[in-house]
Amino acid sequence: MPNTNLRSQCHTFFSATPPRSAAQDFTEMAAWCEAHDIQHDSYGEGKLIQDFENKVAALLGFEAARFVITGTMTQTVALRIACQDKNNRLVALHPTAHVLLHESSNYQLLDHFTPLKVGAPYRPWTVDDLKAIPDRLGAALYELPMREIGGQLPTWEELDAIKAYCHEQNIHLHLDGARLWEAAAGYDKPLNSVAAGFDSAYVSFYKGIGGLGGAMLLGSRDFIDRSSEWMKRMGGNVYQRSPYVVAAAMRLDEKLARMPAYLQRTRDLYQLLTRYPGWQVNPQQPHCNMLHIYFPVNLDTANTARDQLAKDHGVWLFGRVSDAALPQQCYIELYVGEALLALSDEQVGTILGQFQALLATS
Template sequence: MTDAELIRRCDTVFPGHRARPPAELYAAMAAWCEQHGVEHDVYGAGSLIESFEDKIADLLGFPAAVFCISGTMAQVTALRLACADRGNAPAALHPTSHIFVHERSNYQLLGHFDALQVGERTRPWTAADIGGVPDRLGAVGLEIPMREIGGQLVAWDELDAIKAHCKERGIHLHMDGARLLEAQAGYGRSAREIAAGFDSVYVSLYKGIGGLGGAMLAGSRAFVDRAAEWFRRQGGNVVHRSPYIVSAAMQFDARLAAMPDYFRRTELLYELLAAHPAIRVNPARPAANMLHLHLPVNRERALAVRSELAEQHGIWLFNRVSHGALPDTSYFELYVGDNLLAVPEARLREALALFANKLK
């Protein structure tokens, strides 16, 4: 039985939002389009996409924002322009940056910019990490929250100090804000407050929002216009962006409003996990609606336990699981969304107890 078939048989699903089948999703998009009189954009020109770009720019406190077909393209383009404007000085990135971990060396092989790994991969940046770089920097790319270390956040005072350092030295400060909207609850501050002091911010339209794909890059009008030109040069000038915009816009406000609920459910999950000390949690306290759960079994056993829980109890605990740093350990990422929000607390307790018992 495939994973997809197993998930469909489960009444309790932990990770993310419910994945709507294409026919259901497209029907909802069609109804929303009809309700709002939506017409296709043409190469990014159209009332829907332009108003949504303005909405994102206003949310983040920037003069402008532009749609990009992928966050990967948006980020390397932003950093490329920033570094080029500063004599091709390198960008500073955390060792767990998405650009290093998931983008197959695009910044090197495509000649976008040079990059330095700065800081320790197991903890967020401090201002001292950035201030300690002896080289002239063209840009600093900071992920908020930091996915690869469990969704941790740079401490607020450290973030203020990093902003001040970059401004004083004329360094372009870019945010990988793929999950910025999720970080608001952890910081107890708005996206606009978090983004203040950054020169550019990328946000995803599909991760927490649940759209079909795509991203927004916010910054000054001149910077955004230059980035849009480079998106075209790199093949990102798709004729109709309306499917991506519709799928995000039709649920954006509801997802944004639910973020505090997702965070509270993450805090509850964290508290319930204290009863099962064999399952180690990163970070020490939730900073966003995501956690990394470290298990005392190897990856193969973790996958077997997942299948057993799905087949015997209708519980789907995680999607992907990775090998741990130590022998016979593994870990998985859990993004808390609509699925877990719908699980009664009693069922949540039961599921965790069943999981912990099978790990023994």
């Protein structure tokens, strides 16, 4: 686990955005609210939230949107409603889908739907993978990009084929767009072009956008209205959502404009990483502004080297380290954002060299 005390003492950060204090966030939010005459909502009703929902719906090309307090609630409810509409509980999901790996089996314990795994664990699934499932499906979920395999994206042509097949077969196609903002930059396509052909979509506001939390569900007006009722049943009818909406709304445009720069910096980083032949990068070329780096050491060795780098040089290189399938191998996830934009190639090269030296001696 990351050493949070040690992390807080560092002056240079490598991944994502350098940490902000609560006071900094609240000061920025207060100034934005003052400048835009923002009023609190009441149970999700109010100009702030409705304007933001309409803005995001227009960006992605959907009829309606609803701000939801968590992505976990958003996705399971969306798939539940989709399956009810099709009178079919079967949902196709990639083996690394967030719903399967990180949500404590809520789809099963709360009886939302029945999952079927589609495709191989280490690559994006294809239309042929979907066709190989002999069962009739009510819904399918596609994550763009796929976080657990280094931010991989299917080709644009493959994505189009999946959209067409689901439409032909009357399969509700849902978009896990937790990092859709990053995927659009990776495809070099407008957000509404990426989302076109999906029947519903979820986006997150605390990852690439840098908000405090919260998500949004998008779809037809009827779909959103019925999903919203289920959010209430599951305890999602929070009295005031304005803090989460403000934190996202005040940063959305700026962050979307920065996504191409983050992608280019990721490509630059990839070239710097080729200096270390003992390290392996997934994917082979960045699909978006994230990637996984595999080190030829065990997890404890990587953690020790990370902490020593922080102590010796005040640099926080990464947080969580994960075990890999092979022995004496582990990997980290790097999300490239403002922190790496602020560092020159020379600085990045120096940091990577220092870490490599520590790995060799840990």
